[in-house]
Amino acid sequence: xxxxxxxxxxxxxxxxxxxxxxxxxxxxxxxxxxxxxxxxxxxxxxxxxxxxxxxxxxxxxxxxxxxxxxxxxxxxxxxxxxxxxxxxxxxxxxxxxxxxxxxxxxxxxxxxxxxxxxxxxxxxxxxxxxxxxxxxxxxxxxxxxxxxxxxxxxxxxxxxxxxxxxxxxxxxxxxxxxxxxxxxxxxxxxxxxxxxxxxxxxxxxxxxxxxxxxxxxxxxxxxxxxxxxxxxxxxxxxxxxxxxxxxxxxxxxxxxxxxxxxxxxxxxxxxxxxxxxxxxxxxxxxxxxxxxxxxxxxxxxxxxxxxxxxxxxxxxxxxxxxxxxxxxxxxxxxxxxxxxxxxxxxxxxxxxxxxxxxxxxxxxxxxxxxxxxxxxxxxxxxxxxxxxxxxxxxxxxxxxxxxxxxxxxxxxxxxxxxxxxxxxxxxxxxxxxxxxxxxxxxxxxxxxxxxxxxxxxxxxxxxxxxxxxxxxxxxxxxxxxxxxxxxxxxxxxxxxxxxxxxxxxxxxxxxxxxxx
Numbered sequence: 001x002x003x004x005x006x007x008x009x010x011x012x013x014x015x016x017x018x019x020x021x022x023x024x025x026x027x028x029x030x031x032x033x034x035x036x037x038x039x040x041x042x043x044x045x046x047x048x049x050x051x052x053x054x055x056x057x058x059x060x061x062x063x064x065x066x067x068x069x070x071x072x073x074x075x076x077x078x079x080x081x082x083x084x085x086x087x088x089x090x091x092x093x094x095x096x097x098x099x100x101x102x103x104x105x106x107x108x109x110x111x112x113x114x115x116x117x118x119x120x121x122x123x124x125x126x127x128x129x130x131x132x133x134x135x136x137x138x139x140x141x142x143x144x145x146x147x148x149x150x151x152x153x154x155x156x157x158x159x160x161x162x163x164x165x166x167x168x169x170x171x172x173x174x175x176x177x178x179x180x181x182x183x184x185x186x187x188x189x190x191x192x193x194x195x196x197x198x199x200x201x202x203x204x205x206x207x208x209x210x211x212x213x214x215x216x217x218x219x220x221x222x223x224x225x226x227x228x229x230x231x232x233x234x235x236x237x238x239x240x241x242x243x244x245x246x247x248x249x250x251x252x253x254x255x256x257x258x259x260x261x262x263x264x265x266x267x268x269x270x271x272x273x274x275x276x277x278x279x280x281x282x283x284x285x286x287x288x289x290x291x292x293x294x295x296x297x298x299x300x301x302x303x304x305x306x307x308x309x310x311x312x313x314x315x316x317x318x319x320x321x322x323x324x325x326x327x328x329x330x331x332x333x334x335x336x337x338x339x340x341x342x343x344x345x346x347x348x349x350x351x352x353x354x355x356x357x358x359x360x361x362x363x364x365x366x367x368x369x370x371x372x373x374x375x376x377x378x379x380x381x382x383x384x385x386x387x388x389x390x391x392x393x394x395x396x397x398x399x400x401x402x403x404x405x406x407x408x409x410x411x412x413x414x415x416x417x418x419x420x421x422x423x424x425x426x427x428x429x430x431x432x433x434x435x436x437x438x439x440x441x442x443x444x445x446x447x448x449x450x451x452x453x454x455x456x457x458x459x460x461x462x463x464x465x466x467x468x469x470x471x472x473x474x475x476x477x478x479x480x481x482x483x484x485x486x487x488x489x490x491x492x493x494x495x496x497x498x499x500x501x502x503x504x505x506x507x508x509x510x511x512x513x514x515x516x
Contacts, residue, residue, distance in 0.1 A: 016338025
């Protein structure tokens with residue numbers, strides 16, 4: 001009897017379900033003994049809030065066999081080169097770009113930036129990407145190959161259209177079996193291993209491994225296997241969002257290269273530029289602000305930035321967030337991926353990259369023997385625990401460093417009792433030295449030390465320079481001087497030769513239409 005895990009059942013569609021199915025089906029031969037079945041309820045609407053990705057998505061899409069031109073054309077996608085934070089300190093803004101600082105492998109550039117008395121903002125001092133973003137420039141040229149870049153990028157996208165593209169590709173090209181039905185019950189053996197799920201028509205779907213992608217419903221992992229949920233609302237307060245789809249003033253309006261995250265009295269506003277519209281969302285805490293206040297905040301933002309729009313003509317999508325994650329992500333033969341595993345403040349667009357990390361783990365460890373399930377589950381749970389701890393710390397960092405005093409919301413975010421001890425320890429350490437490679441806790445961390453540097457020094461945090469203690473400080477200074485000269489020349493060249501986002505996206509879409 002075959003003891004390998006060959007029969008995978010994904011319960012739930014959306015981005016999490018279809019992306020996971022596609023990653024596995026593109027790797028394993030579904031024409032042989034390996035099978036992937038996705039069960040999708042016809043009665044559940046996709047939430048579709050995950051409109052931002054990390055640069056990892058390019059290699060994921062390439063690996064599952066989707067053309068970048070097709071993806072951009074069919075998913076209303078644009079290029080994302082990072083995030084721009086506005087008014088997190090009153091009247092200030094800075095970038096968290098997807099590029100690493102110059103010389104990052106060998107030189108902690110923060111020490112050198114401190115020596116210049118911060119003559120430039122940190123993001124502009126150490127990257128070309130801040131300058132590229134300021135000019136709404138694309139991360140590459142029309143002649144650059146698919147998924148290659150001149151400067152690093154991820155995507156903004158229409159999540160509903162993305163799930164649909166993944167669905168069609170998985171079924172038609174990758175051999176994923178699709179069942180449109182409601183799961184009415186789940187049956188397990190004595191050791192909490194799911195044997196089969198029962199559909200509305202009474203049929204049973206057996207599997208070796210079940211993947212719960214049922215979103216906040218958590219049908220398998222929580223309702224059936226009773227895995228507890230761990231709230232982090234005492235650390236990250238936001239539990240509501242109000243989203244709008246806003247048309248551009250004209251067909252040639254610039255497309256931003258980054259997610260704009262603008263702080264307001266009780267939260268922040270996302271502003272995402274797609275080719276055909278903007279996505280505007282007010283994220284807030286119901287403890288500190290009301291739904292009406294969120295609507296008023298959105299209206300005020302649109303009057304300032306989009307005066308051609310009357311908010312009363314737009315539909316709003318109201319989203320409830322229970323900030324937190326499962327205590328265990330893999331129990332028995334059931335793995336939770338996507339919103340099933342958890343969701344918190346969407347500030348750094350961590351939802352899709354966690355789906356990618358989870359699907360990649362399964363791809364690299366299957367088909368395993370059923371005897372290895374406990375070992376795999378422990379390994380996965382340890383890794384995901386680290387990811388979630390790092391995400392909570394990193395997102396909290398933005399709030400902790402803010403100098404805003406206009407509400408209890410901001411004051412309480414800086415209250416020591418709401419700050420995880422791990423983040424408190426790091427901040428104490430970083431007063432005496434800048435974050436560096438030794439601070440990484442997990443090899444595939446989505447937030448390398450460079451990310452912490454961009455947030456810390458974008459928000460005005462003070463660290464001591466350790467340059468004076470180093471034997472080779474002068475050699476380092478000379479090496480960095482050459483790097484910075486090259487960076488300056490590179491930026492001039494990029495500004496001269498890179499097209500605008502809108503121009504490149506139009507060219508890509510046209511090339512795809514010519515192909516099909």
